Amino acid sequence: MRKIIGLFLGMLLMIGSSGMSAQRRQPIKIISYNIWNGFEGDSLRRAYFVEWTKNQSADLVILTELVSFKEKDLVTLGKVCGYPHTALLKEEGYPVGVLSRQPVKTISKQVDGFWHGMMHVQTQGIDVIATHLSPFEWSYRLDEATKIVDYIHKQNLKDYLVAGDLNAHSPLDADEIMTHDSLLVNMQRWDASQKKYRNLRNGRFDFSVIAKFLSVGMEDALGRLIRPAEKRMTYPAAFLYNWKIDDKRLPLRRERLDYILLSPSLMERCIRADVYPVEGVSDHYPVSVWLK
Numbered sequence: 001m002r003k004i005i006g007l008f009l010g011m012l013l014m015i016g017s018s019g020m021s022a023q024r025r026q027p028i029k030i031i032s033y034n035i036w037n038g039f040e041g042d043s044l045r046r047a048y049f050v051e052w053t054k055n056q057s058a059d060l061v062i063l064t065e066l067v068s069f070k071e072k073d074l075v076t077l078g079k080v081c082g083y084p085h086t087a088l089l090k091e092e093g094y095p096v097g098v099l100s101r102q103p104v105k106t107i108s109k110q111v112d113g114f115w116h117g118m119m120h121v122q123t124q125g126i127d128v129i130a131t132h133l134s135p136f137e138w139s140y141r142l143d144e145a146t147k148i149v150d151y152i153h154k155q156n157l158k159d160y161l162v163a164g165d166l167n168a169h170s171p172l173d174a175d176e177i178m179t180h181d182s183l184l185v186n187m188q189r190w191d192a193s194q195k196k197y198r199n200l201r202n203g204r205f206d207f208s209v210i211a212k213f214l215s216v217g218m219e220d221a222l223g224r225l226i227r228p229a230e231k232r233m234t235y236p237a238a239f240l241y242n243w244k245i246d247d248k249r250l251p252l253r254r255e256r257l258d259y260i261l262l263s264p265s266l267m268e269r270c271i272r273a274d275v276y277p278v279e280g281v282s283d284h285y286p287v288s289v290w291l292k
Contacts, residue, residue, distance in 0.1 A: 025292075027271060028124055029058040032163040032260050033286035034132075038067035046077075049281045053081045058288065060124055061099040062163045062260075064116075064132040065282075069095055089119040089130070096130040096164055098123070108151075114144055120151070126266070127160035135167045136197040138206040145212040153216070162218065162261040165284065167199075168209035172223030173256050176230055177205060182252040210259070219267035221260055221289045222275065232275050233285075234258040240283035260289045 031053075039046045053061060061083065066074065071088050074097050078086040083099035087106050094116045098104060100123040107127070108120040115134035120127065129148060134140040148162060169177060177183060184205070191198050200206065214220060226232040233254035238245045262270055272290035 027290040027292055028060070028126075029056070029288060029290050030060045030062070030124075030161070030163070030260060031056060031058045031286055031288045032062040032064075032165075032258055034064045034165040034258060034282055034284035035066070036282035036284065037065055038069055039281075041068075045281050048278075050077075050080050052276075052278055052281065056288075057082075059101050060126075060128070062128065062130045063097045063099070064094070064130075064165045066095040066097050067093075069097065074099075085123065087119065087121050089117045093117075094132055096132050098128060098130055100124065107155075110147075110151075113147055115140060118144075118148060118151075120155075125159065127155075127157045129160065129162040131162065131164045131166070133164075133166045133168060133209070136194075136199060138168075138199060138201050138209065141166070141168050141209045142212060145209045149212060149216050158263060159265050160263045161266055161289075162213060163259060165257055166209065166259050167257050169205050169207050170210040170220050170223050170256060170259070171207045171214070172220050173229055173232070174205070174207060176228075176233075177255055180252045180254060182249070183255055186253065210261075213261050217264050218261045219264065219270075221262050221267060221270050222256070222273045222287055224267075225270070225273040226275060230254075232256050234275055234287060235284050237277075237279055237283050237285055239279045239281070245277065245279055258284055258287050260287060262289065266291060 070091050074086045074088045078099045083101055085100040085104045087104045088097040089095045089109050090111060096119055098121055102124050105122040107122060111117040116132040118131040120129050133144050152160060187200050191200050222232050233256050235255055235257045238247060238250060269292040270289055271292055274288045276286050278285055
């Protein structure tokens with residue numbers, strides 16, 4: 001009888017171990033989403049976000065433009081979406097934050113020297129750098145990128161990512177956006193209206209910010225894995241103009257501003273990247289990566 005019981009218990013342990021191994025083998029899904037001024041108090045936009053996020057079942061969600069959010073507001077949003085763990089950079093201006101299914105350890109919050117700030121947290125076994133770079137000035141963005149690169153180097157991080165609205169163009173998108181005449185014209189007009197700021201560099205698209213990250217070994221996962229390039233544009237959504245999603249004016253205005261940049265070790269684990277054409281929530285589209 002003891003042998004039979006022992007055999008039975010052994011089988012249960014094997015089944016349990018197999019189940020846990022299968023669970024560990026499930027990919028980690030990470031989403032980055034600019035939610036446009038904290039939904040601007042629009043309950044319908046918030047409801048769309050909650051429904052979409054629940055359906056995605058991601059393990060980690062990085063959010064930018066959490067305008068007017070307090071710590072308690074992010075905790076509430078996390079609970080509604082199924083995320084018991086949260087972290088928020090600050091409670092004023094344009095905060096960044098994270099929602100996670102696993103505990104979150106906040107390592108650093110930096111605002112000085114950044115347009116909106118940078119937050120370093122650890123969760124899911126990954127060092128996450130959440131940030132939102134300057135929307136107005138290419139040289140300021142480059143300085144922010146340099147600060148982030150230096151921080152990563154000083155912290156000697158290995159399995160890390162940098163995610164958020166970086167307001168910059170990737171060299172991997174150059175061939176695509178060089179054909180977006182309306183985008184260039186709009187940016188030239190905006191720059192001409194400013195006394196101080198310049199988004200363009202000498203009237204041309206600037207790729208130095210993302211190139212700074214790539215120069216130290218980070219990988220632009222979306223740029224590597226999504227084809228054709230037009231499929232990885234993240235801004236603007238048709239919702240910004242109240243246009244239809246198939247409006248023919250949109251493609252020539254579009255650009256990619258939202259990123260999940262991966263360390264070399266995480267890129268080796270990356271099996272998929274997506275841009276989701278979600279309308280009705282934000283002027284940006286969310287992006288994701290999947291890691292083994």
